[in-house]
Amino acid sequence: MPNPKRRHSKSRTRQRRAHDALKVPQFYIDKDTGEAKKPHRIDAETGTFKGRRIIDVKESE
Numbered sequence: 001m002p003n004p005k006r007r008h009s010k011s012r013t014r015q016r017r018a019h020d021a022l023k024v025p026q027f028y029i030d031k032d033t034g035e036a037k038k039p040h041r042i043d044a045e046t047g048t049f050k051g052r053r054i055i056d057v058k059e060s061e
Contacts, residue, residue, distance in 0.1 A: 027036040030043075037043065047055040 026039060028039055029035070030037050042049045042054050045057065047053055047057040
């Protein structure tokens with residue numbers, strides 16, 4: 001297996017690791033309920049997506 005011939009500089013190592021940071025998840029505020037929700041997902045409570053009913057949701061008692 002190949003091994004590095006010379007040591008990588010701190011600058012080069014840190015530039016590579018600059019992309020390893022965790023990203024903040026994206027959310028949007030729902031107009032009807034005011035909750036923060038993930039985009040491009042069907043709402044599990046109402047069964048709607050982009051204002052259209054996609055799935056039927058059982059009502060809990």
